[in-house]
Amino acid sequence: MTQPEFEAALDRWGTDLAHWPARQARLAEACLAASADARRSLAAARSIEAYLANLQQHQLPAGLAGRITSGITHQRPDTMERLLAWLSRAFWRPAALASVLLVSGYLTGLSTQDGPDTDFADSTAALAFTDLYRELDDVEQ
Amino acid sequence: MAQVQQRDQAAFDRLVGRHLPSVHRYLTRMTGSPADADELAQETFLRVWQRAGSYRPGKVRLTTWLHRVAHNLAVDRLRRRRHDVDGPDHDSHEEPDDPGSDPQALAERADTRRLLHTAMSRLPATQRAALLLCQVQGFSNREAASILAVTVRGLESLIARGRRSLRQALLQAEGDVNAATNPEQEDSDHDTA
Numbered sequence: 001m002t003q004p005e006f007e008a009a010l011d012r013w014g015t016d017l018a019h020w021p022a023r024q025a026r027l028a029e030a031c032l033a034a035s036a037d038a039r040r041s042l043a044a045a046r047s048i049e050a051y052l053a054n055l056q057q058h059q060l061p062a063g064l065a066g067r068i069t070s071g072i073t074h075q076r077p078d079t080m081e082r083l084l085a086w087l088s089r090a091f092w093r094p095a096a097l098a099s100v101l102l103v104s105g106y107l108t109g110l111s112t113q114d115g116p117d118t119d120f121a122d123s124t125a126a127l128a129f130t131d132l133y134r135e136l137d138d139v140e141q
Numbered sequence: 142m143a144q145v146q147q148r149d150q151a152a153f154d155r156l157v158g159r160h161l162p163s164v165h166r167y168l169t170r171m172t173g174s175p176a177d178a179d180e181l182a183q184e185t186f187l188r189v190w191q192r193a194g195s196y197r198p199g200k201v202r203l204t205t206w207l208h209r210v211a212h213n214l215a216v217d218r219l220r221r222r223r224h225d226v227d228g229p230d231h232d233s234h235e236e237p238d239d240p241g242s243d244p245q246a247l248a249e250r251a252d253t254r255r256l257l258h259t260a261m262s263r264l265p266a267t268q269r270a271a272l273l274l275c276q277v278q279g280f281s282n283r284e285a286a287s288i289l290a291v292t293v294r295g296l297e298s299l300i301a302r303g304r305r306s307l308r309q310a311l312l313q314a315e316g317d318v319n320a321a322t323n324p325e326q327e328d329s330d331h332d333t334a
Contacts, residue, residue, distance in 0.1 A: 007308070011301035044311040048304060051257045052276040058166035061179060065161050068183050069154045072190045084194055085148060 001027040006038050015045045142203050146193045157186055160204060163278060164211045170273050171215040173262050181218060185211045201287060208278065209288045212270060219266050253311065260310035268303035271296055 001009075001024075009024055017025040031038045087093050144152030164185055168178035188210055189196075196206055261269060267289060274285035275296075286296040 007305070008301070011304045011308075012297070040312060040315075041308065044308045044315075045304065047253050047311060048257060048307045049276070051254060051261075052272060054254075055170055055273070055277045056166075058162065058169065060162050060165055061175065064165065064179055064182065065154075065157050068157050068161070068186045069150075071183060072150075072153060072187060088194065089147070 001031045003031075003035060003037050003041070006031045006035075007041050010041060010045050015042060015049055142193070142196060142198060145190070146196070153190060156189070156203075160207050161186070163204065164207055167208060167273060167278055168211055168215055170277065171212070171266070171270060172218055177218055181211065181214045184214055188214075202284070205280070205284045205287060208274070208280070212288050215270075216266055256311060256314050257307060260307050263310075264303055264306055267291075268299050268306070271299035272303045275300060 006028055009020065009028060013020045013024075017028055020028060028038075032042060087097065142152075142156065145156055161182060165178055165182045168181045168185075169175055172178055172181065185207065189207065196203070201209075261272075264272075270289055271285060274280045274288060275282060278285075280288065282293050282296055286293045289296060289299075291299070
């Protein structure tokens, strides 16, 4: 196993040779016995693992959880969010909303429906008699 | 979470208590700024409250979903900053040293930690996130890949590249120190190798 191969395996499987595939682990052990560079790479990789493990220690700022939860209490959900929450609480609610929309749509349609367009009828009649009016004007002149 | 979806404030308080430490730690390590981590943690949980309905319990674990929200916010923040943070402002938290240790060993360990700290902050955000999610936050490769929206193979590549960059930074610094303190020894090491 060459130094680049050893380092690639180190990056892939970590510093514990017990977690490596058996054949690769045997080759790595031979490499470590023969090469100071390989031993340095392994030591560096162990330092990195120790550093990363150390990052697990973390101090949460005092009062942050309280600030978050009190901030949420004062946050009113937007209209769409409230509507979705209301709808999701019971099966009948989406059905009721759909019925209301259907009925209101029907009523809106009824209320906006006009009779025959009288303006249109008048203008059509005027067009039909245009030539007649012109002839009458000519006769009078 | 089902209770949070029903707008149960007490359930939300419990959810924050349970998951905030982990989410805050991830945000602190990702952004390198405790102040940013505070703000982004608040934003994360605000979004959870507002969009609780979009969480599908059988699909991903709640902690995975939370970290995905937090990760996206962190990446947005880093993108807005246009450069990665660096130096002493990056994560002021340091672990306590063992008081019984040899002073020289302590100094060397502190130097190594500082060096890795800087190297970590200079990693591309996705490599840093991959290392943090798998080696600090304790996610499986599959979960971490889901958080980062990459394939498992892509995640493994990110981890390997991140480790390599950190190792190279460490070996480079050690080489520089050796060369500065004992140039003759360094030369003879190369001769024998």
